Amino acid sequence: MTLDALQLDVPEALQTDSINLTELGECLRAARHEQPETGLQTVLDLLVRVNRSAMTLLERQRALQNFSDEYRHYAAPSGNPAATAQTLQLCNELAIGYKRLLLQILQGHKPSRPHLTWCLYMAQHFVAQTLLRHHQQNLEPEPSLWRDSHLLYWLGEQHDCLDEPVAAAFSPTPADTLRGLYKQSLLLALSNPPHLHPGESQRLFAALAPLAALARLLPWDAEDKSDGPLIDLQQAQPCLTYQQRPQEGHDTLRRLELGALLVALDEPAPLRSKDERELLERVHHHWLGNDQRRHPRAPQQTECRLAIGITAIHAQLLEQRPQCTQGQILDIGPGGARLLCPSHAAHSLPIGQLVLLIADSDILGLVCWRHLNSEGLHLGLRYLKGLAQPTWLRRAPSSQPHLGILQSTPKPREGWHHGLWVPHNQFADGENLWLQLPNAVSQNSLQLPPCNLASATVSRHPLELP
Incomplete structure (x- = not known):
C-alpha cells in the first residue's frame, strides 16, 4: 500500500x-452585515489566510468551526454566478482547512477515535460538497479532489473510523458516517450528473443519504466477475473505465457492491418523496457502469440449499448430510447468483462467508x-469456480487434523490451479503443514503461502501440488 496522509x-x-x-x-460577524456577495468574499479571504497560517491544533479547530457556521449561512443556492x-x-x-487539521491530529500523540472520525468526516464532507458544486456547474472536478476523497476513506478504514456516527446539520443532508458520505459522492458521480436537470444533483445527493451506506466496498481480484464499478483508491477519478480494468488485483482496488442497495430501493420508504423516488429510479441503472461491463442476469425461481462454513461444506462433500439452510435462487449470471434465505439464517451468513450452493450442481x-x-x-x-474437495491439515504428521477446502481449476493445456480455503487466522503465513x-494414503508437506483472498471468516492460499 502506497497511500499516506501526507499525500493530501x-x-x-x-x-x-x-x-x-x-x-x-x-x-x-461584520461580514454578515455586508451585501451577501461582499460578505462571502470577505469570509473566503479570511479562510484562505487561516489555511496558510501556522496555528495550534486547538486554534485551527475553533477557527474552522466558526467558518463552518458561516458556510451554513452562505450556502443557500443562489442564481448569481459570482456567488455560486x-x-x-x-x-x-x-476542505483544505480540515485536511490540514487532520494532519495536525495525526501528528499528535494517540488521537482519540471520535476526534479523528469527526475531522475525517468534516474533510470528506467539504470535498463532497466541492465535487457536488462542480457537478451542478457542469465543471470537471480537479483530479486532486477524487484523490483526496479516496485517501480520506482509506484513512478512515485504517483507523476504524468508517462507521462512527457523526451529527452534522448541513444541507443537502449528508450520510451520518464516513463510509456513507464517501459512497454518497461515488454514487452521485456514477449517476451521469451532466444529464441531470438544474437542482437535481443536490436533490439526488440528499436522497442518497439514508441509502449510500448499504453499498459496500470489497477487495477485488482478477477472478471476481461480479457486477459493480471498480475503484482504485490511488487514482484521481471516481472509478476505473472498462479500458482501465487491470489484469490482477492489488491492495488499493475495491469493487463497489450494490446488491443490498438495489434491493433497498424497492422497499417502502415513507420519508422518501415522490420526486426522490423518480430520480433514484431514473439514475440507478447508471451505477453498474457501461453496458459493455455488465453481465446478463437470468431470472430464476429455483429451490436450493446452502452448506454454510468450512465444517458444513467439508461434511457435505463427504456425503455426511450436514444440516443445510433452505433458500431460493432469484437470478443467476456468469459471476454469481442472487438468493433469498430465511431471516433466521442472517447470523450464520455474514459478508465473506464461504458456502456451498446445492442445486442442480454444487458450486x-x-x-x-x-x-x-x-x-x-x-x-x-x-x-468460486472449480472442483471443491475436502482436505485435512496437520501441524505434524500425527497431530490433530484441521478442516480445509481445496478449490482446483484446470490450467490451460496442462496442470491445475489450487486454492486452499481455511478459517481466517487459523494458520500463519509460512507455517509448515x-x-x-x-x-x-500419504500426506503432502507444504509451507503455507500468503493468502490471495481473505474475508473476516475465511482465507484462500494458492498452492502448488504434485
Whole structure:
C-alpha cells in the first residue's frame, strides 16, 4: 500500500503572522452585515489566510468551526454566478482547512477515535460538497479532489473510523458516517450528473443519504466477475473505465457492491418523496457502469440449499448430510447468483462467508452482499469456480487434523490451479503443514503461502501440488 496522509492536497503554511480568534470572530460577524456577495468574499479571504497560517491544533479547530457556521449561512443556492463560484471556493477552502487539521491530529500523540472520525468526516464532507458544486456547474472536478476523497476513506478504514456516527446539520443532508458520505459522492458521480436537470444533483445527493451506506466496498481480484464499478483508491477519478480494468488485483482496488442497495430501493420508504423516488429510479441503472461491463442476469425461481462454513461444506462433500439452510435462487449470471434465505439464517451468513450452493450442481461461493427485510435475507453470492474437495491439515504428521477446502481449476493445456480455503487466522503465513486429500494414503508437506483472498471468516492460499 502506497497511500499516506501526507499525500493530501494541502498548501504550505507560509504566513507566520498570528491570527487572533477574537478579531476573527468580529470580522465574520461584520461580514454578515455586508451585501451577501461582499460578505462571502470577505469570509473566503479570511479562510484562505487561516489555511496558510501556522496555528495550534486547538486554534485551527475553533477557527474552522466558526467558518463552518458561516458556510451554513452562505450556502443557500443562489442564481448569481459570482456567488455560486464563491461558494464552490468556500467549500474547497474548508476542505483544505480540515485536511490540514487532520494532519495536525495525526501528528499528535494517540488521537482519540471520535476526534479523528469527526475531522475525517468534516474533510470528506467539504470535498463532497466541492465535487457536488462542480457537478451542478457542469465543471470537471480537479483530479486532486477524487484523490483526496479516496485517501480520506482509506484513512478512515485504517483507523476504524468508517462507521462512527457523526451529527452534522448541513444541507443537502449528508450520510451520518464516513463510509456513507464517501459512497454518497461515488454514487452521485456514477449517476451521469451532466444529464441531470438544474437542482437535481443536490436533490439526488440528499436522497442518497439514508441509502449510500448499504453499498459496500470489497477487495477485488482478477477472478471476481461480479457486477459493480471498480475503484482504485490511488487514482484521481471516481472509478476505473472498462479500458482501465487491470489484469490482477492489488491492495488499493475495491469493487463497489450494490446488491443490498438495489434491493433497498424497492422497499417502502415513507420519508422518501415522490420526486426522490423518480430520480433514484431514473439514475440507478447508471451505477453498474457501461453496458459493455455488465453481465446478463437470468431470472430464476429455483429451490436450493446452502452448506454454510468450512465444517458444513467439508461434511457435505463427504456425503455426511450436514444440516443445510433452505433458500431460493432469484437470478443467476456468469459471476454469481442472487438468493433469498430465511431471516433466521442472517447470523450464520455474514459478508465473506464461504458456502456451498446445492442445486442442480454444487458450486462453491462467497457471500459478497446481504440485505435483510420483511421478505427474508437477500444474498449476493460470488461463484468460486472449480472442483471443491475436502482436505485435512496437520501441524505434524500425527497431530490433530484441521478442516480445509481445496478449490482446483484446470490450467490451460496442462496442470491445475489450487486454492486452499481455511478459517481466517487459523494458520500463519509460512507455517509448515501436512495436507491430506480424500482417499490419499500419504500426506503432502507444504509451507503455507500468503493468502490471495481473505474475508473476516475465511482465507484462500494458492498452492502448488504434485
